[in-house]
Amino acid sequence: MNLTKNTVERERPIFPFTAIVGQEEMKLALLLNVIDPKIGGVMVMGDRGTGKSTTVRALVDLLPEIPIIANDPFNSDPYDLDLMSEEARNMLQNGEDFIISTIKIPMIDLPLGATEDRVCGTIDIEKALTEGIKAFEPGLLAKANRGILYVDEVNLLDDHLVDVLLDAAASGWNTVEREGISISHPSRFILIGSGNPEEGELRPQLLDRFGMHVKVGTVKEPNLRVQIVEQRSSFDKDPIQFRDTYRSSQDNLSQQIKDARKRLSQVNIGYELRIKISQICAELNIDGLRGDIVTNRAAKALAALKNCEKVTPKEIFMVIPFCLRHRLRKDPLESIDSGLLVQEKFSEIFGYTSK
Incomplete structure (x- = not known):
């Protein structure tokens, strides 16, 4: 039985990502x-x-969407040996042809x-x-x-x-x-x-x-809370019509993600910026190097999302609290920092504050 896209949406409506506020x-x-x-x-x-x-x-x-080997239970990548199952690699070594399909x-x-x-x-x-x-x-x-x-x-x-x-x-x-x-x-x-x-x-x-x-956190602004309640009511009343309202913004953001994934390998982050990221991690006494690595990756991903080929301090400032705040806690009884401590150390080392 063939199901149309609208049929699937009526059975399992999903709230649009671009409609979420706050x-x-x-x-x-x-x-x-x-x-x-x-x-x-x-x-x-x-x-x-x-x-x-x-x-x-x-x-x-x-x-x-990503390419996969059809009927493979592991979503094997037909072009990458590291992402192939043992069965798929054996087929490749034996010269057998793959049936390639795509899935989200x-x-x-x-x-x-x-x-x-x-x-x-x-x-x-x-x-x-x-x-x-x-x-x-x-x-x-x-x-x-x-x-x-x-x-x-x-x-x-x-x-x-x-x-x-x-x-x-x-x-x-x-x-x-x-x-x-x-x-x-x-x-x-x-x-x-x-x-x-x-x-x-x-x-x-x-x-x-x-x-x-x-x-x-719970949204505190009354106007924003009313907007959220109204959106949810509209979605519950007619999910298909509500989703159609956001179809264009959803498609635009989806394309933006697709372009950013392709652009990511071309994004550069300067040596001086990498040194300062590691200096922040060192002065905050963060164990290991995961904090350094993730901050570098996240800043490059954000630059790619913004259609830039070079990371600036602005991108680092936006992502570094996400990457480091949970690495500050040494005692399980301590609460996780809000990110303010990380931002203060960033401003001290970079001499940069968000405007």
Whole structure:
């Protein structure tokens, strides 16, 4: 049965990303991670009812298409060996032809009660022993390869499972071992987590593994609150008509993301700026080099989004709080800095303030 686009939208209407107001910090962090997935994902923390999940799921409409090997459970890239499954690489070595198709970058939701087998996949031991073949049932990490893995209430997830997700996100591979049988497959994805700080923070060691951390607060401006309520009412009344209103802005932003992804490799960040970024990280006593790396990547992604080929202090000023604020906390009982401390150190070293 063929479903039209409007039919799908009527079944599962998604609030338009460009219609969301008052959460610019979260929106920018999500866009930068789509432009450069190597930033390392984003942790979104905020009050209940502030649109965290709505904003993340609204990102789906904007995601560009990617080429895949048809019928491959790992969304294997037909042009990149590092992003191919073992079966796809074997086909290539044997000179077999691929059927290539395109899909939108996938977004996978990880349920809070998911088991490790559901996340990582399972091996059919009986089939492996009796038939001598590696019978593997792919999990969510396979489906999320080359896409986005969204974990709502990630701070309530078992620490071991969070470790598994972060290890896969960092290495780009997922390995499942059972009874001496080992299977690996590519699993490169953007990890997006959200949560309510009242229900507890992640341990500093886990937070550090997220490329960015953004805070989402309840909108205080009465006029803006009324606008948000009216928008939501209009969407609930007629989702299709509401989405049509934002069709042009959605298409424009989607094209902007697509262009930025292509332009990213051409963006340069000067040596002096990189030195100052590392000086900020050093003077703030940030452990490791993740802060330096992510800030450089995020600044370049923002420059690409703005159609620039050179990073300026302005781009660094905008992204550096997202990249460093969660790396300042050494004690699990401490609260995460709002970003003011990072901005003060930036202004001291760069001699630059936002106008």
